[in-house]
Amino acid sequence: MADVSVTFRVDFGPNCALGPGKIALLENIASTGSLSEAARRLKMSYRRAWLLLEDLNTSFQQSVAQMSVGGRGGGGASLTRFGTELIHSYRALEAHVRKRAQSAFPSDAVPADRPPRPHRSLAKRRPRRLKESRRHAR
Numbered sequence: 164m165a166d167v168s169v170t171f172r173v174d175f176g177p178n179c180a181l182g183p184g185k186i187a188l189l190e191n192i193a194s195t196g197s198l199s200e201a202a203r204r205l206k207m208s209y210r211r212a213w214l215l216l217e218d219l220n221t222s223f224q225q226s227v228a229q230m231s232v233g234g235r236g237g238g239g240a241s242l243t244r245f246g247t248e249l250i251h252s253y254r255a256l257e258a259h260v261r262k263r264a265q266s267a268f269p270s271d272a273v274p275a276d277r278p279p280r281p282h283r284s285l286a287k288r289r290p291r292r293l294k295e296s297r298r299h300a301r
Contacts, residue, residue, distance in 0.1 A: 196239045
């Protein structure tokens with residue numbers, strides 16, 4: 164069986180979710196000490212990164228990161244202990260799910276050797292038009 168990858172999101176409530184994008188943002192903040200550098204590394208706008216971080220900070224009862232205002236030494240961002248625990252918990256669950264996924268499916272569940280189909284976003288699809296006869300039958 165080929166290596167199986169798993170992508171998932173954990174919903175803590177209707178307005179509180181944690182997935183691969185937010186985890187990657189937190190990991191990059193931890194490694195760079197900067198929200199803007201974390202955004203650059205993830206190829207996202209600073210605004211998008213700021214909104215994701217703000218969402219995380221307001222979704223839980225504890226903040227996941229702290230921002231410091233720029234000045235002589237420059238600004239920065241750092242994770243709280245809770246933010247670091249979220250990363251570790253998410254990655255541990257991800258490893259467990261990935262390991263379980265390796266044995267959850269039949270050993271002959273192997274992808275076909277063919278070129279991937281072109282991906283077409285649902286948002287870009289045009290709505291189907293009714294057939295001419297159905298449109299005039301009303």
